[in-house]
Amino acid sequence: MLRKIRLILAVLFFIAVTALFLDFTGTIHAWLGWTAKVQFLPALLALNAGLIIALVLLTLLFGRVYCSVICPLGIFQDIVSWISGLRKKKQYRFSYSPEKKWLRYGVLGVFIIALVAGIGSFVALLAPYSSYGRIAANLFAPVYRLGNNLLAYFAERADSYAFYKTEVWMKSLSTFIIAVITFVVLVILAWRNGRTYCNTICPVGTILGFFSRFSLLRPVLDAEKCKNCSLCSHRCKAACIDYKNHRIDYSRCVACMDCLEICKHDALHLQSRLKNRNQHRDGSIKQVSADQIDNARRSFLTATAVVATTAALKAQEKKVDGGLAVIEDKKIPVRATPIIPPGAWSARSFAQHCTACQLCVSVCPNNVLRPSTDLQKLMQPEMSYERGYCRPECTRCSDVCPSGAIRPITIEEKSSTRIGHAVWVKKNCIPLTDGVECGNCARHCPSGAILMVSSDNDAADSVKIPVVNAERCIGCGACENLCPARPFSAIYVEGHGLHSIM
Template structure:
């Protein structure tokens, strides 16, 4: 019964969190956005004391339930491990192994140092929620949107508008490659050995594992009923049960309850116990075993190949759809795609206090990138900010009425703001590039930038002050410019716009 409850909750959490990364309508975030905010690392970075206390209390009562129910990467590993077991047709395929405490705590120490030093790229590589976010955003989301576009295509021909097409494009090649590698590494480990990543590398798992040693409810083995058959050890995907010696390593147990259902003699149960004594250390110095109080009364080679083929298919679909996106002027000339200008300062979203504060809090989970309806946010390719989102205006601009990214960010990197606050926040300023401007290069009137500037920061004046009839060029009032990028996005100059936005390291109000 306990296992069924755990499975039901895990499937529910995993499905809804995955849909947060796939949904491009904003519907899921309105109802279930809180699920992203109860993830451990985002809650810590956002200083969400209530969530942190709740997760710690949950661990001290039930053990590492967070890892088996709430964490999407943990449930993702369980799904892969379950598929592997079905394919191999082996009901009992794991075995007990001593804890690699030196590796776990070394990774945790490096992780904490990276957090303190503000090395967000390293933090994002190890954080479980961020790792799953990259996989969902870069691998699952394109397939989901392609399926949506297929339904939209069919619905349109049936005179139905139940679905509408959405862009499918690769936002960052380095992030895509990292997502593929993360998928393969975690997938292979889960396919072969279950929860290896959780119990040897994951820093969140190590922290919660330390706390779970003192949990009130723990898996116990009744030595009077146990015949040391070893079935529990071979069913334990965390490799934490030594069935022959009747011991359980509670720091690695994820409270999946599989062992309870596996035991044929009723020797394993979840019982309320007193706090444990200090860890017993093995001769090798590893805190690998914790004695379980006894009670007389009872109480992947194929995976790698498939991962590679899946990633290749996603890349091929993205490329094919991108080829169909080419816009044609009057059926005669292909309009050239815009290129990204070289910005001296990257642009971070309104709601971030500054570029430095944003970098220190962002977990690079890609949730804001997935939620952005205007195609403005994309993962950075800069090594110092790798995978963290930045703004670029080749596909759209940051509309003053949109606050989606501030609504979904779980880590406090983008703080919630109102439409009024966003419209008066200066995140950058426009810069005019004279040699690219169409009125000067082609001798024709334009004024696109001035017409579409929402803050009225651009005016058109004659290019020749002595001739009022000369073509007009833009002048920019940088004090009124909020850096939304409407001018850069809507400038007809190709491949580089005649006007682009430079970011501000510190945001300010008009």
């Protein structure tokens, strides 16, 4: 019964977190956004003390339930391992292996040093939620959107608007490659040995494993009833059951409850750690009453439910001009200072709190956010305006960020926040290069920061060129995106390392 409940909760959490990265309509986050915020590292970086304490207490009560129910990367490994078992038609393919402390705590030490030093790219490589986020955003989401576009294609021909097309493009080659490598490594490890990554590399698993050594309720192996059949050990994907010595390594046990189900001799029970004080001197354990087991089950369900509940359109661009001339794609300008989203407030704070999970990149409706290729901020999102601009009425990225790197911001605050300023490039401006009127940048500037003036003060009929009032510019990028100059815009945005309010 406990295993079935765990499986149901795990599947629901996995579907919910995955849906956050696949959703491009902005409707799912209002209901399921909390599933990203209850992840361990985002909660830690957001300084959400209440949630961190709740996760630690959950671990002290029931062991590493977080790893088997809440963490999407852990559940993903379970799915791969389960498929492997079906394919090989071999359920009992695991075996006990001693703990590799030097590797577990070595990786944790390096992870903590990188976290304190602000090396976000290294932290993002090891963090389980971030790793799964990159896989979902770079591998699962494009397939999902292509499927949506296929449905939209057929729906359009049936005069139905139930689906609409959405753009599919590679936001960062380096991040895509890292996501592919991570996916392949995890699939190989899970296919062969189950939870190898969780119990040897994952820093969050190591931290929670320390607390799970002292968990109140845990599976206990009764030496008197055990027949040394090894079924529990061969079924344990965490490789933590030493059936020969009747011991379980609770720091690696992920509370999957598989061993309780597979034991055919009634030698494994979920038991309170305090009951171990009543053991016989020969090491055997007294029989646990049915009432005690029922109470443990009720406690498990109640605590899990409490933690879970309280933790609580754009059409595609045309590629031709009037069907006659091909429009050349814009190229990214060289920016001295990268642009970070409104709500981040400063580049330093953003780099320290961002987990590079790609959730904000996935949900950006204007295709403005994409992973950075800078080695120091690798995979962390930055803004660029080749495919769209940051609309003042959109606060999607600040709504979904689980780590506090992009703090919640209102529409009014965003409209008055200066994240950058526009810079005019004379040699690219169409009025000067082609001798025709334009003014596109001034017409579309939402803050009125661009004024068109005569290019020649002595000639009243001279073409007009833009002049930027940097004090009024909010850096939204409307001017850069809508500038008709190709391949480089005649006006582009330089970021501000520290945001300010007008």
